[in-house]
Amino acid sequence: MTTPCPSTSSSDAVISVAGVSRHFGGRRALDQVTLHVPRGAVFGLVGENGAGKTTLIQHILGLLAPESGTVRVFGRDPVADPIGVLGRTGYLSERRDLPGWMRIDELLRYTRAFYPRWDGEYAESLRQRFALPSSQKVQTLSQGQQAKAGLIVALAFRPELLLLDEPSSGLDPVVRREILEAIIRTVAEDRRTVFFSSHLLDEIERVCDHIAMIRAGRIVLFGRLDDIKQGHRRLHLHFDEPCQAPPALEALLTLEGAGRDWTGLFRGDPMRLLAMARAAGATVVAEEVPSLDEVFVAQTLVDARRGADPHV
Amino acid sequence: MIAGAILLLLGGALMHWMAATGSGREHGATVAYALTALIVTAAVGSVHFTEGPTRGGLGGFPSRLYQLPISTCCLVAVPLVCGALTVVGTYLSCVLMLLQPLGRRPPLLWPSLYLVAGVSFLQSMVWSLAFRPRLRLLCLGIGVALLASVWMFFLPDIYVGTLSDWGFVGDPERFMTGMQVGLAFAGPAAFGFCWNRVRAQRHRRSPWSGRLGPLDRKRPGRLIGAGKQPFASAARALLWHEFRRTGWVLPGAVAVLLLMTAIPTALGGDGRGQVTAGVMVAMFMAPLVLAKIVGCGLAKPDFWSDNLRMSSFQAALPLTAGSWVRSKWVSALWSSVIAWSLTLVVAVGWLVWFGDFASLDDWRIELGVYYAWRDQVLLMVLAPCAGILLSWRFLVSELHTGLSGVTWLRRLADGTTAVVLTAFFAFVLRGGDSDPGGLGVHSLPPLMERLPLWMAVALVLKMIAAVVAWDRVRATGMFGMASILAYWVWWLIGVGVLAATGFLLFQNLVWVRSLVCLAALLVFPLVRSAFAILALSHNRSHR
Structure with a gap:
């Protein structure tokens, strides 16, 4: 990435x-x-x-x-x-x-x-x-x-x-x-x-x-x-049905939550991210521009995961 | 320490082999004593237990230890005792491994006490005067000189005669026992002083412990470069920097040595006629020998730091490597000029006031026999110039190793310098005891016959290497073409002065005269100067 x-x-x-x-x-x-x-x-x-x-x-x-x-x-x-x-x-x-x-x-x-x-x-x-x-x-x-x-x-x-x-x-x-x-x-x-x-x-x-x-x-x-900040979004998602496992979503950097409510940090075009969330059956409750600190931490975590498992 | 241990083991094996085969026992004993002196000196130098600031050179007592829940008494005592035990252990190991196999039984008690006292005082100076670097340097210089010379007074042959000369009528042995008791108390005295000073540093109790007091701003040293006007050029600024850091060291060391030679001999009174020639030789040797020693430090990017890498502040200045090296050359030249000026002034003054001209009659007569008056005048002009050039040569001769930033190369160069100086002093001391004919050039006919050939080959190789190295310098752009030409002119002048001095000195010995001219071409730095620029360029960009 x-x-x-x-x-x-x-x-x-x-x-x-x-x-x-x-x-x-x-x-x-x-x-x-x-x-x-x-x-x-x-x-x-x-x-x-x-x-x-x-x-x-x-x-x-x-x-x-x-x-x-x-x-x-x-x-x-x-x-x-x-x-x-x-x-x-x-x-x-x-x-x-x-x-x-x-x-x-x-x-x-x-x-x-x-x-x-x-x-x-x-x-x-x-x-x-x-x-x-x-x-x-x-x-x-x-x-x-x-x-x-x-x-x-x-x-x-x-x-x-x-x-x-x-x-x-x-x-x-x-x-x-x-x-x-x-x-x-x-x-x-x-x-x-x-x-x-x-x-x-x-x-x-x-x-x-x-x-x-x-x-x-x-x-x-x-x-x-x-551009970097605009290229990332923190989305608060609500699913109609509880998710037993973290939902698999594209362009996802980090995700936390449980059951029906999840908050994820995504990377990509905001409009496309919203469309992708809806396609996955989620309702976007809130959309925020993350701080640089959040982007950095998420990017570091992703990179660390990729280092441990190249297929991530 | 590791190098000393390896040297000890190798020396021990050599001595055991010599003892087993019975070959060269006399020479073996000389080598064993020299090795002992070398290893013990290295041990004394390595047990200062300081932890320096990254800049500013040799530091003081490791301040991070102040945070330990230990009393200052304990903090100071442990390294002092460790240092003393290390040095005494080193001496005893040398006796056991180097001297005893050859049947030598040197004394153990007084040398051990002497070393303990010496190490304790040196450590206390290093720690107590951490914030007075120049005073510390002076004290350490005097302390090391005393440590290196006073031991002779404990030799029975010396002290019996000296005490009787002084009019002492008691038992010399009892006097020496008292001296040894005094030595035994010297260590604790040093500890007491040191403990007091380190405690003050730990708790910030005195101006010595931290920021310099107002008096410091009035020190004479501040007058150097105290002007407010901007420097006329970058080269001037670099020269100021280099001289403030390094340039004064050789003149300072020479001044201390001159005073230590001149004052005792002037106060001695009796027998000064016999010592005049010796004092003159010692005074005129001082700038040369000290230049070789100081040159080891000058070779580093910062004289006072162990770090061979350039500081990023210096490395980020908009200068080429050639500018730095040139500033070191110029600073070294000023050092040599000042050191020799001091030497000439003090030597002439001492000769006029305290010397015995009659004892120099032999030299004067020989001068008159071998040299015309015109040659004598020329020699008097050329000899100091040759001295300055040789001192300069010794100061800058290791720049290519120190500026490279390569630690093993630096250590190799320092080790070689130590061996060369040891061999030189051994040669001088041995030359004094042997018959003059034994040291003549004719005693080594096979080597001497081939020497001109080897020197000529070396000269050809040097010139080829010089062309290649300077061409590389030109290609890197670190030294302009005009500067390169200027250096070659300087080289020609240096070689010319040295060759002319040698030519005049040995004008009646054609063979030696030619040899000296060849040596002048070889000895004045040309290739290594180019290597110094390349090495610093390499060091700067960590290639």
Whole structure:
């Protein structure tokens, strides 16, 4: 049930990943991953821990060379042309591995040397907004402050592409909100593209317009957020006769209930789903658009069942 | 530890074989003592029981243990005792497996006490000064130097003579018994100090334990790079970064060693005439030997971290691998220049104030006999330049292994460096005891006759490999053509200076002169520099 690539062609994509695979030892970290991120999109990559999110981001940055397949960012190979790609890309690492021995002012002064388009005033305004003391060493900052420092470094040269790996991981809600606001402001600028990974679906849902779900190194769902949500329905079904076993329905992802009343999460065209339910002898009591969280959980369960039994 | 155990087993088997066959017992004893020193040193170095932060290098006491329901006393005592037992056990194993088969019966009590005291103090320094890295480095440097040298004072031949020189009239044996009792108390004293500091860290009782106090902001080290102006270029920023992390280490280490050489010998007074030549040799050897040691750390992406992978912050900067390697080269050159400048200033100052010019008369006369005054002036100019270039060479010579990110390659390179340095010191020490003729080149005629041929073959191979490697660098685009040409010019200059120095030095020995010129072509890095760029490029993208 892997979703095919959406209509975005690779020619107008900022990021084009085609058939990329990667193994670490015997473990398959990425398996034939293909996706295209259009210019100006806010792209969210969701997946469980260990699903391959960071590995995919490192391929996009050129910090990992693909074993097979190709990665192109701005039409360039990030491994062969690091300056051409990284000079236009801001990156916030999940590991927050900024040089701990530098003070904040040293960090900003050091980093600006590599980006001709560095905006010193913008960096200073971000530093003040995030209340980071310029004379404090990075290693003495809290985790949230380090994330903010990393975000300043990633944003201050106004990159065309912003790559954020779990930007709000381990942060309190206030810091998370500040970081999301900074991302939204970045997006508001002309033609900037944001690609970020998270396992917090509410923040993905709040910020992103495109998403991809990754599981065990495979992209299992991919497209515009609205399309994905509209392409799923939660239907409350009522049967005239009690069902001893869960009713067999097409396009079903999850189903729960008993007897005459069942609630299922379906994937497909809403009109066709309604017709299918009626054809199965059910009355649709209620129809709802599921949250991204519900879609993700259902998709994960289906994929896990398929992994256990390929005939599902 | 595993490598040490393997070395111990292999050495033990070798010593037993030597004892059984009766062959080479004298050489065997030298090897056994060297192995013992190597293994015990490795054991001392590996029992610091720290758990470092992923960045910032060697860490402090493992802070995750603070959450255990155990008293701080117990937390500190267990690793201290384990460390002491490990090192003493290692020493006793070496005695049992390496020395006893050859009939050697080294003392057991005082070396064990000495090692316990030494290890305890080193561990306490590592843990107590975790948040003062530079102070810790200084203390550890002094501590290691003391640990490596003071043991000689416990040898009966040394202390009997030394005590009488000092005017001691009592029984030297009783004096030494008192010293051993003192050693026995040193371990608990170190424990007490360490316990106090770790307890402060655990409960955040002092400024040492966490964030640096306001005084820290006024430290002289902060003056380096304290400017507010933006860097003129990315290369300047990289150089600043590299020098702040690594560049000062060699000059710092050289300064400590120079002071440790200069001050005791200056204060010694008596017999300084005899030591002048020795002090000069020690001072001028310091930048070379220390460069080889510091080079092992400089080879890594981060000197202070065990992680051979680049941090993602550094790897995601818009730079080529060649830019990083170049910054390491330039930083290493500055290090060498500063280290040699310090050496020259301190050596000349020491010679003027405390040295005995009469003891250098033999050298002066020989210089006058063999070299014209013009050559002497040239040598005085070229020799420091050659020293700087050789130090630079030692600093950057392992970049291709450390930057590759391949752990076994790095360990192999470090092991080779340890063996080379051990062999060098063994050669120097042995050379002092044997007759001068025994070490002459003519004592090894078959090898020496073929040496030029082998060197010529090696040079041809090196040049072929250099062309291939640099062509690969050019193809990857990690180093521009102009930069490649600049490096080759630098190589020619380096080789030229080394060859000219060797040529002048051995101008009357045609055979040696030619050999030195060949060696200059071989010794200055060309292939490995290209490999360093390729290795870092490989490391960056984890290929």
